[in-house]
Amino acid sequence: MDIPEYKLALRSHDWFFMMSDDPSEYRRGRSRNAKLQALAGTSKEHRELWDIATAWRSETLSGSRNRFPVQITT
Numbered sequence: 001m002d003i004p005e006y007k008l009a010l011r012s013h014d015w016f017f018m019m020s021d022d023p024s025e026y027r028r029g030r031s032r033n034a035k036l037q038a039l040a041g042t043s044k045e046h047r048e049l050w051d052i053a054t055a056w057r058s059e060t061l062s063g064s065r066n067r068f069p070v071q072i073t074t
Contacts, residue, residue: 001039006046007072009036015057 001009013036014020017029040050049072 001042003043003045003049006036006039006042006049009039010049010053010072013053015053015060 013032014025014029017026017033020026020029037050040047053072
């Protein structure tokens with residue numbers, strides 16, 4: 001997956017799948033998360049984008065951030 005496609009996949013991923021009450025949504029989110037994480041090993045840029053997105057998720061869960069990182073949205 002090239003960088004623009006990976007950015008789109010990161011933007012459209014349900015980063016909060018683990019909070020779903022629906023087991024099928026949880027499984028789908030966990031599977032997609034694993035695929036995106038595996039793709040992070042494709043290149044240094046993929047890894048950097050993954051790290052930015054996962055940091056955003058952590059910051060959002062802690063209440064300190066609410067907008068998706070600009071590095072991924074552009």
